[in-house]
Amino acid sequence: MKLQKPKGTADLLPAETAKWQYIEEIARGVFNDYNFKEIRTPMFESYELFSRATGETSDIVTKEMYDFEDKGGRHIALRPEGTASAVRAYIENKLYAPEVVKPVKLWYDAPMFRYERPQSGRLRQFHQFGVECLGLKNSAVDVEIIAMADTLFRQLGISGVKLSLNTLGDMESRKAYRQALIDYLTPFENQLSEDSRRRLNENPLRVLDSKEAEDIAIVKNAPAILDYLNETSKAYFEEVKALLEALNIEYTIDSNMVRGLDYYNDTIFEFIVNFDGKELTVCGGGRYDGLVEYFDGPATPAFGFGLGIERLLMIAEKQEINFIPEETLDVYIAVMGEKANLEATKLAESLREQAFKVERDFSNRKLGAQFKIAEKLGAELIITLGEDEVRTGQIKVKHNQTRKQVETTLKAVHESFAPIFEEIYADEIN
Ligand code: ATP
Ligand code: MG
Secondary structure, three states: OOOOOOOOOOOOOHHHHHHHHHHHHHHHHHHHHOOOEEOOOOOEEEHHHHHHHHOOOOHHHHHHOOEEEOOOOOEEEEOOOOHHHHHHHHHHOOOOOOOOOOOEEEEEEEEEEOOOOOEOOEOOEEEEEEEEEEOOOOHHHHHHHHHHHHHHHHHHOOOOOEEEEEEOOOHHHHHHHHHHHHHHHHHHHHHOOHHHHHHHHHOHHHHHHOOOHHHHHHHOOOOOHHHHOOHHHHHHHHHHHHHHHHOOOOOEEOOOOOOOOOOOEEEEEEEEEEEOOEEEEEEEEEEOOOHHHHOOOOOOOEEEEEEEHHHHHHHHHHOOOOOOOOOOEEEEEEEOOHHHHHHHHHHHHHHHHOOOOEEEOOOOOOHHHHHHHHHHOOEEEEEEEOHHHHHHOEEEEEEOOOOOEEEEEHHHHHHOOHHHHHHHHHHHHO
8 A cells, every 4th residue: 555645735844844943933923022822723613614704605615625524423624714713712712701802812823724726835734824803993903914914024034025905895885896796797797707607696706806717807897896985994995005104014906806705894915926927825814894793703893814834935945045944953972882871861861951952872883973973963062972981980072163172070961061061162252
């Protein structure tokens, strides 16, 4: 039997996970600076949570859901996106309670599952950083969160990411626009793709999101939402734009952008980067003021985004951002002969307890081979333990670059390695 990982999934080996850890550390730092707190929700939920949240006509529901019936006959889905889960958790755990400070600011770093056709930047298990901010409607919330994504790109050193912005307006504006779209698209009905024909009456805004060439040609001249905004929606969008300008965050308006999910209103946005001549969306989000109420929670305005980590890495790699930390080791213990095994084990444990990063030889290689491995692992210091050292308790600690040596005892190292460490580095500091 040939063992293979499922289509559209990836194994992240240590060289790869080192990059993930680097990105995750920076992201955590940024989320923390904006006072967002981490939430972890189950990787699977009831199918209905996602089908109702993202909309019955969304790609996620019609094509991409990883769903199954569990042994108890429940209809379950692997999480395709994070917002529905966060909203469910917000309601179920009563985070709307008055004693919880608003807005509730949450972030997650989590695997998502979508049954997609695997290709570059499109996996069946992928990962997102997501943030959700619940409990307040203020254009400054929208802008703070957009700025947070922008900050993350800057801190990672990623350039060329462009902010694309649109508004869907409030319910009233959306209703007026929906009708205008139906009126515009209906005469073209027979020229639309099959998906778009179906969506025309169920959810005409979806047609704007189509990637089919025949739809794109028709959509190009469609009426723009911006002409159907009522005064409130227009004013809100103006505030968002003014705040972005105040922060010197550049944006372009894309009045055809609708985003893949159904729950948005007012501000929506994407961060897009040109990748091998194609537009690649790395982050998308927006405002969803109706979703909590839709799931029978109290009326709760909210704003959030999802950011694809694999795509972030693709871009960073393309831009040759060097985020692979070098191999480092404080101490390598070279071990000669069976008799040294016990002392080596004790010594390694003692040094690790003193917070030094330590590796040792386990396989009784020739000393020269051990030194080569120490070099490869980036060891700063080498302690050699052979039968003599074990018998006398006298050892030498050698700096692998400067070759400086300090003579000491096993007992002294067990007591405290720090002074020995300092002695070796003393010349470098002066
Ligand atoms: P697309 O239009 O590319 O399908 P989407 O609208 O479905 O994107 P969202 O649901 O907004 O994407 O998800 C947010 C982010 O998650 C995307 O911008 C992207 O970076 C990432 N993402 C979405 N689907 C995948 C996938 N199948 N593989 C890898 N990353 C993905
Ligand atoms: Mg998609």
